[in-house]
Amino acid sequence: MSNILRFICPECDKTKETRRDEIIQQMAKWVNSEALSTMVSAFGKEIPNLPLREKIEWLNEFANEWDYRKKQANQGERWNVTEDPIAQTNSTIILECTKELGLYDIDFPLEVPDYILPLGGARLSNYARPEKAKEIIDKMDIQSKTIVALSGTRPINEVERPFLEEYAPDAATEYEAISQGMEKVFTLTEGKYSEEHSRNENINLEWALREYDEKYNGSKIISLAAPSTDPARRANSQDTFMFFLEKFNITKGDRLLLVTSCIYVPFQLLRFMDLAIEKEFYVDCIGIKNDDKKGTAFSQTTNYCQETKAAINAIKSLADKWDI
Numbered sequence: 321m322s323n324i325l326r327f328i329c330p331e332c333d334k335t336k337e338t339r340r341d342e343i344i345q346q347m348a349k350w351v352n353s354e355a356l357s358t359m360v361s362a363f364g365k366e367i368p369n370l371p372l373r374e375k376i377e378w379l380n381e382f383a384n385e386w387d388y389r390k391k392q393a394n395q396g397e398r399w400n401v402t403e404d405p406i407a408q409t410n411s412t413i414i415l416e417c418t419k420e421l422g423l424y425d426i427d428f429p430l431e432v433p434d435y436i437l438p439l440g441g442a443r444l445s446n447y448a449r450p451e452k453a454k455e456i457i458d459k460m461d462i463q464s465k466t467i468v469a470l471s472g473t474r475p476i477n478e479v480e481r482p483f484l485e486e487y488a489p490d491a492a493t494e495y496e497a498i499s500q501g502m503e504k505v506f507t508l509t510e511g512k513y514s515e516e517h518s519r520n521e522n523i524n525l526e527w528a529l530r531e532y533d534e535k536y537n538g539s540k541i542i543s544l545a546a547p548s549t550d551p552a553r554r555a556n557s558q559d560t561f562m563f564f565l566e567k568f569n570i571t572k573g574d575r576l577l578l579v580t581s582c583i584y585v586p587f588q589l590l591r592f593m594d595l596a597i598e599k600e601f602y603v604d605c606i607g608i609k610n611d612d613k614k615g616t617a618f619s620q621t622t623n624y625c626q627e628t629k630a631a632i633n634a635i636k637s638l639a640d641k642w643d644i
Contacts, residue, residue: 323420324419324420324422324424324425325346325349325350325353325420325421326422326426327343327347327350327422327586327589327590327593328346328430328604329343329589329593329596329602329604330342330343331602332572332573332600332601332602336597336600339596339597340597340642343638344372344638344642344644347372347376347635348372350421350631350635351372351375351376351379351632351635353420355416355417355418355420355421356379356417356421358413359418359421359628360379362410362413362414363385363406363410367379367382372644373639376635376636376639377636377639379632379635379636380632380633380635380636383629383632383633384629385625386625386628386629387626387629388404388623388625388626403620403621403622404621404622404625407620407621407622407625408621410621411621414621414624414625415621418627418628421586421628421631422586423582423583423584423586423610423624423627423628424582424583424609424610425582425609425610426585426605426607427452427606427608427609428459428606429456429460429577429604429606430604431575431602431604432462432575433462433465433575433576433577433604434465434466434574434575434576435465435466435467435574435575435576435577436456436457436465436466436467436468436539436577436579437468437469437564437576437577437578437579438452438453438467438469438498438502438579439470439557439560439579439580439588440470440471440472440494440497440498440545440560441494441580441581442480442483443483443484444483446487446488446494446498446501447486447487447488447501448501449469449498449579449580449581449608450469450498450501450502450505451501451505452579452606452607452608453467453505453579454505454506454536456577456579457536457537462539463537463538463539464537464538464539465540466540466542467502467506467536467540467541468543468544468568469498469499469542469543469544470544470546470560471494471495471497471498471543471545471560472494472495472524472545472546472555472556472559472560473493473494473495473523473524473526473527473528473545473554474523474554474555475492475493475523476491476492476493476494476497484497487500487501487504488500488501493523493545495528495543498543499530499543502532502543503532506532506536506541508532508534508541509533509534512532512533512534513530513531514530514531515528515529515530515531516528516529517529518547520547522551524547524548524552524553524554525547525548525551526545526547527544527545527547527563528544528545529543529567530544544560544567546559546560546562546564547559547563549562557588558591561591561592561595562595565595565599570599570601571601572599572600573600573601573602574602575602575603575604576592576596576601576603576604577603577606578592578604578605579605579606579607580605580606581607581608582606582607582608582609582610583610583623583624583627584630585605585606585607586627586631587627587630587631587633589603589604589605590631590634590635590637590638591634591637592605593638594637594638594641594642
């Protein structure tokens with residue numbers, strides 16, 4: 321196993337049907353890969369020889385084995401997950417497999433983007449992802465584009481608080497944390513921005529948009545917090561993507577770049593892929609390498625299994641949507 325399987329958004333000059341078919345081919349290659357088969361075998365199962373749709377359904381059911389957030393933390397945060405004995409025993413082979421499956425070092429874009437979108441997260445992510453965005457802008461000499469940090473208004477967990485001391489010590493929400501991270505990374509003058517903030521008794525339904533007066537390399541700098549589509553939970557990745565598309569006039573052929581941590585790259589890109597096809601834009605996703613301490617606070621083998629499950633769930637969602 322040596323070739324990294326990277327999901328690539330087809331170019332926008334192709335028909336929607338052609339673009340969709342190309343993504344389906346990529347999904348087929350991923351689910352039929354030796355890496356995924358080896359990883360499943362480590363847990364005592366063999367992927368059956370089935371047509372693509374049935375194989376995806378089988379994998380989606382099997383992947384519950386890797387739902388450690390539910391099994392260990394009752395749908396809790398990723399930082400509550402502890403190492404599983406089977407995963408720990410097979411750690412070397414699982415990490416080799418997940419590297420080939422694209423969860424480890426996809427850290428540079430394929431095209432120059434029009435929109436650079438650092439994604440909100442936990443602990444150091446709200447500083448490290450804007451920092452990665454700036455690194456890409458500098459390396460590619462990107463000029464006069466748009467930088468939009470995407471987050472939600474979830475309260476900061478006390479477990480995260482020590483990690484925020486260096487960049488957002490007073491932040492009460494993820495939105496405030498990534499906004500302060502952006503300000504620090506792009507050396508923005510404190511308080512120089514315009515902001516619209518829709519308040520709500522239910523914090524899950526709040527949203528905010530902050531546009532800074534200053535630019536970086538001629539690029540606008542914006543921080544956007546999305547409301548949840550479900551009042552009972554905080555905004556998820558899909559909510560932030562949809563709210564971004566609602567607030568910004570993305571046109572055919574526009575190039576979007578998501579900036580996350582490498583462990584989430586396949587899952588988060590796949591969650592955006594159907595929107596890219598439907599609305600005729602291009603999307604790519606990169607991350608901070610997992611051997612960078614700022615890349616992710618979660619480096620246990622169970623976390624790689626958990627995010628492989630997330631990628632399988634995203635593939636199943638596309639299979640259902642496109643009736644594969």
